[in-house]
Every structure is written in structure tokens, then in C-alpha cells.
Amino acid sequence: MIKLSDSLSIQITIHKYGSHAQPPKTPQSSKKAATTNPLKLLPISLKTSKSQNHSSKDSHDPQNLLNQTIIHLKSASLPLTAVTLPFFLHPVAAGGQFGILEGRSFALVHPIVMSGLFLYTLYAGYLGWQWRRVRTIQDEINELKKQVKPVAVTPDGTPPAEPPKLSPVEAKIQQLTEERKELIKGSYRDKHFNAGSILLGFGVFESVFGGLNTWFRTGKLFPGPHLFAGAAITVLWAAAAALVPPMQKGSETARNLHIALNALNVILFIWQIPTGIDIVFKVFEFTKWP
Known part of the structure; x- marks a missing residue:
């Protein structure tokens, strides 16, 4: 059974706060709310300053700046391509089918x-x-x-007290020995091998490119x-390189043939220079930049 005092206190509470009102919170509940939502207790100006500081940090972040720059470049790449593409595709020679080529x-x-x-x-x-x-x-x-004569000795078999002077032959041997030591320090074997490899690769490529470029400009080749x-010259480069394996095995015939082929290559190169100069003059006469 409910006592009269209890029912009276309930009625007083309802009359004070209303039928739908909540009873006042205890100090413990208010402390809990303050700890769980600390930002609600901060002033509005303090919140705004923190958000501004955060945005300023983002604006000075290098990664953020890089991302923004990439976005701007992507947006500018399309109009830039549209402007430059007609320049490269513009017919600048007689035919015009291949553009800048x-x-x-x-x-x-x-x-x-x-x-x-x-x-x-020549360097190779x-x-x-x-x-x-x-x-x-x-x-x-x-x-x-x-050719060196043996050193004279005394009758008892000991060498003389004063060493004899070097003969011209011995002096020549000493000179050649020092020269060979200096040549070995130069690592000419490896340098020559590397130079020959580069010459073979770039030479063959550029020989083919020269013929293709003539065809691009004129639509045909000019046998001459x-x-x-x-x-x-291209064939001689390949033939000289093919002799390297027997040369490494010590074949003197392959070495001499290698030298002969490269000497013939240089002669053809020199003989080809005047005709190449004539072609350059024709290029300036019949073509335009670029």
C-alpha cells in the first residue's frame, strides 16, 4: 500500500514540473554529459579558430599542394594538346602525309x-x-x-763487384716494359669492346633511319x-663484330681481318662525306622547319 505522504509528494512533483517534464538531473549526470561532449561547452569563437587553423595547415601541406597542382595540370592538358597537335601534324614538306617526319x-x-x-x-x-x-x-x-748476352762472372762463379752498364738491348727492353705497364693501366681492351658495341648498335640504327627519312620526305629512295x-659500311660493321669470338680465342687471322675491315670502313666513311654534304644542301633547299 502507498502511504499518504508518498502520494502527496508525487502530486507536488507533477504539479511543479508538469506531467511531461523530466525530473532535475543529478550532479553526477551533468558531469557525465560535460565529459562526453566537451566541444559543446567551448565558445563558438574558439571552435571557429580551430577550424580555420586546420584549414590553413591543409593549405600549407606539401602533399595537398601537389595534389592540387596535378588537378590543375590535368585540366589544362586538354586545351594545350588541342593547340599543339595541329602544329605537329601540319604538312611541312612536299607530300605532307607524315607531318613533321x-x-x-x-x-x-x-x-x-x-x-x-x-x-x-676513329676513337674506337x-x-x-x-x-x-x-x-x-x-x-x-x-x-x-x-739477344741479351749473359752477365760475365769471376772464375769462382760470383758476379762482378760493379754491375755492368745496360746494353742498348737491355735499355730497350726496360723501356718497352714500362710502356706496356702504362698501356695495361689504360684498360684499352674493355674500352675498345664497349666502343665497338656502341658503334655497332647506333650505326646500324642510324643507317636504317637515314633510308627511312629519305622515303618519308620524297616517297622513294635514290640509288647512288x-x-x-x-x-x-653497315655490312662491314656487322662483319667486324662477327670476328670477335675467334679473336678472343687467339686467332691472329681473325684479328688481322678485323683490322682490315675496319680500315676499309673508315675509307668508305671518308669517301661518303662529300655526297652527304650535297644531300644536306638539298635538304635545306626542299624542306622547311620544323
Whole structure:
């Protein structure tokens, strides 16, 4: 049974707060709300300053700046391509089907590269000759040693007190020995091998590119001294490189043939220069930039 005092207190509470009102919160519940929602207790100005500081940090973040830059570049790439594409596809030569491939820029690539390859051929030949000297000097030293007279000794078999002066043959042996040591330090064998590999790769590529460029510009090839000499030079490069395996096995015949083929290559290169200059003049006459 409910006591009269209890029912009276309930009625007083309902009358004070209303039928739908909640009873007042205890201090413990208010403390809990304050701890769970600390931002609700902060002033509005403090919240705003924190959000502004956060946005300013994002604006100075390098990763964020990089992402924004990439987005801007992506948006600008399409109009930039639309502007530059007609320039590259514009017909600049007689035919015009291949655009810039028929222009003067691509036509001058071949003579410029081949001029560099000619000088590089001479450099590769110098390296090969120096490596050959390493081998031939040793043969000379061995032959000179056979001419050295034995050192005179006393009757009891001991050498003389004062060493004899060097003979001209011994002085030559000493000179060649020092020269060979210096050549070995130069690592001419590896340098010559690397130079030959580069010359073979770039030479064959540029020879084919020269013929293709002529066809791009004119629609045909022109059989003549320059074309035939260029084809012969390309074949000589390949033939000289094919002799490397027997040369590494010590074949003197392969070495001599390697030298002969490369010497013929240089002669053809020199003979081809005047015809190449004539072609360059025609390029300037019949083509336009780029």
C-alpha cells in the first residue's frame, strides 16, 4: 500500500514540473554529459579558430599542394594538346602525309649523328690499336730478351763487384716494359669492346633511319654512291663484330681481318662525306622547319 505522504509528494512533483517534464538531473549526470561532449561547452569563437587553423595547415601541406597542382595540370592538358597537335601534324614538306617526319628537323638528324659516329669510329680504332700494342710489345720484349748476352762472372762463379752498364738491348727492353705497364693501366681492351658495341648498335640504327627519312620526305629512295656506301659500311660493321669470338680465342687471322675491315670502313666513311654534304644542301633547299 502507498502511504499518504508518498502520494502527496508525487502530486507536488507533477504539479511543479508538469506531467511531461523530466525530473532535475543529478550532479553526477551533468558531469557525465560535460565529459562526453566537451566541444559543446567551448565558445563558438574558439571552435571557429580551430577550424580555420586546420584549414590553413591543409593549405600549407606539401602533399595537398601537389595534389592540387596535378588537378590543375590535368585540366589544362586538354586545351594545350588541342593547340599543339595541329602544329605537329601540319604538312611541312612536299607530300605532307607524315607531318613533321618530312620536315627539316628529322632530315638533319641523320647527318649530325653520322658525323659523330665517324669521329667515334676513329676513337674506337685508336682504342683497338692501343690494345693491340699491349700484345705486340710483349712479343717484342721476348725477341729482345733472346739477344741479351749473359752477365760475365769471376772464375769462382760470383758476379762482378760493379754491375755492368745496360746494353742498348737491355735499355730497350726496360723501356718497352714500362710502356706496356702504362698501356695495361689504360684498360684499352674493355674500352675498345664497349666502343665497338656502341658503334655497332647506333650505326646500324642510324643507317636504317637515314633510308627511312629519305622515303618519308620524297616517297622513294635514290640509288647512288651515298646509299651504296652506307649499306657497305653497315655490312662491314656487322662483319667486324662477327670476328670477335675467334679473336678472343687467339686467332691472329681473325684479328688481322678485323683490322682490315675496319680500315676499309673508315675509307668508305671518308669517301661518303662529300655526297652527304650535297644531300644536306638539298635538304635545306626542299624542306622547311620544323
